[in-house]
Structure formats: C-alpha cells, structure tokens
Amino acid sequence: MKSKQLLPVLLLLLLTIQLSAQDSLSVENPRLIENPEEAQDLEEEQDYKPYNALAPAKAAFYSAILPGLGQIYNGRIWKVPLVYAGIGIPIYFYIDNDRQYDRYRTAYKQRLAGREDEFAGRISDQGLRSAQELYQRNKEISILVAIGFYALNIIDANVDAHLQQFNVSEDLSLKPNYNLDKFTGKSNYGFSLNFKF
Template sequence: MNKFISIALFLIILSNTAALAQKKAESDEVAQDTLKSIDIDPLTPAKAAFYSAVIPGLGQVYNKRYWKVPLVYGAIGTSLYFYLDSNKKYHQFRDEYKRRLEGKPSAEYDYLDDSRLISAQKFYQRNRDLSSLFVVGFYVLNIIDANVDAALMQFNVDDRLSIKPTIYQNNLNYKTNVGLNLSYNF
C-alpha cells in the first residue's frame, strides 16, 4: 500500500511538473509574441522630414502615403499661382502710377485716378505677401506632416487595445450615465 501511494504521489508530481513546464513554454511563446514587434527605427521621422524638405511630397512617398502628394502639390501650387498673379498685377499698377508721375500715362488705365492706382497697388501687394506666407506655410506643413506620419507609423496599434464608450443606468437614482471603458487584453 505504501508503495502504491508513493507511485501515485510520484505520478501526480510528474504530471504537475509537466503541466508547469507546458504553461511556462506557452508563457514564453506569449512573451516572445508580445515582444515580437516591428523594429523601431528612430531615424525614420528625420528621414521623412529631410526628404520632404528637399522635394515637397517625397516624405509622403517615403511613408507610402501616396494620396497626400497631390494635396501637397495642390496647396503649394495654388498658393504659388496666386503669389505670381498678385505680383504681376502689383507691378502693372505700380508701373502705371510711376508713368503718371513722369507725365506719360498709358491708355490702358486711364479710367483710374491716382488714388485708385495706389489702393490697387496696396491690395495686390497685400495679396502677394499673404500668398508668400501660404507657400512657406504649406511647405513647412508638408515637412511636419511627413515627420509626424513617420513617427506615428511606429506606434503599436493592436486589436487588444480598445476604448468602448458605454451608457449605463445608475442604480441609486435610475438616471443614465455615460462612461468610458479603457481596456488592454494580455
């Protein structure tokens, strides 16, 4: 009988050891699975920003966000068009005003008096300056977008992360409450 109990005890310990070893192997696989992630390259955002600084839109191509390239060129191109158009009209009105001061007015702007020529110069000069700010602003925004997009691509966004807004009824006064449940599943 004593021999039977010792054999049973030995088998129980052996089975528990095997079960523990199996659980440890499974936990190692889970640990390796959670550690197995995309390699993070800290220079990726800097590369994307540099590429966008050299050629606008190249950082978006580097990030494989091809749909943003027409937006970049559309924004910078439109602002550049309005800059060039306002600059041309500003110089036309300025040259006409200078001709009038010299006593050689042209027939093209004879319907405008001097005050209208000065106000047209100021209007187109202001539009030209604003357009130049937009060109520079969209260029800088292009660089910032490439940098931020490259940095955000390295974040772990997984199905195990979730935020679920819930509406529940309070048991004390039976009014509805709004809650936010943030969960992370291991």
C-alpha cells in the same frame, strides 16, 4: 457570525483564482539559437516591424528637400497632390498678383511722368496707389501661405512617420483585479485602468 464574513472572502478568492487561470495568452519556452542563419530566419518570422527611431527625422528631411518625398517615404502617396496643390496655388497667386502689381505700378509711374497710361480716365491716382498696395499685400500673403504649406508638409511627414511605429494590436481586454488588504483581510474598492506596452 465569522462564517458569514468568511464565505464572501472565500468566494472572492476562488473567483480571482478562476479569472487568473483563464489567460488566453500562452507563454512559449524560448529557443536557444546557435547558428546565425537560424537567427536571421527567426527575425524574418516576426510579425512586427522593429522600431526605427530615425524614420521620422528621415521623412522630415526628405520632405524638406523635395516637398512630398517624405509622404512617399511613409507610403502615403495620396497626400502628394495635396502637398503640391497647397504649395503651388499660393505660388500661382503670387505670380498673378506680381503681374497686376507691376501693371498698376507702371501705370502710376507713367501718370507721374505726365504720359498716357492704360487706365487714363478710368482710375484716379489714389486708385492706382490703392491697387498697388492691395496687390503688394496679396503677394505677401501668398508667400506666407506657401511657406506655411511647406512647413505643414514637413510636419505631416514627421508626425506620420511617428504614428506608423505604434503597435495597435487586436488584443484589447478588460481584466478585473481584486485587491485584498493584507492587514485587515477586507477588500479595497476602487477602479484602475492599466496599459501594457
């Protein structure tokens, strides 16, 4: 009876030893570097970029100074036209709504002064007041949208700089791990997900 229980445990142990022996990554012995020139050459050979903690803040600062400059700093030049369209179109609508507001405001003032205006006979006094309110509201919305795109430009530069510093390697693997209880000698069943950084 004991031999029937011992056989699966031995097979499991042999299987785990076999799996752990099949690690594809080999550990190289570290070299001692004595002169600074050799150290600089070794740094140039590294295949990863060192972590720059100030890169997101720098990108956000550049975008705050000049919209789109943070995107250029991050290497995302294709986003610059989107940034300027997002900020420029609401500014265009602000200027257009401001012209229309001034036009209806001038006509309303002329009508109150008893003079002839460009909308005489076509638009009532209430219509002129409503048009002024409409264009005033549209001006305010246009400014809010432009400010929103400006803030989005800064946030995008910051987040993009953060995401560029993640190391996404091709070495993604699934490694089973068998856990034996040291006291009872029985295997524990479960599932775990491990991340190595």
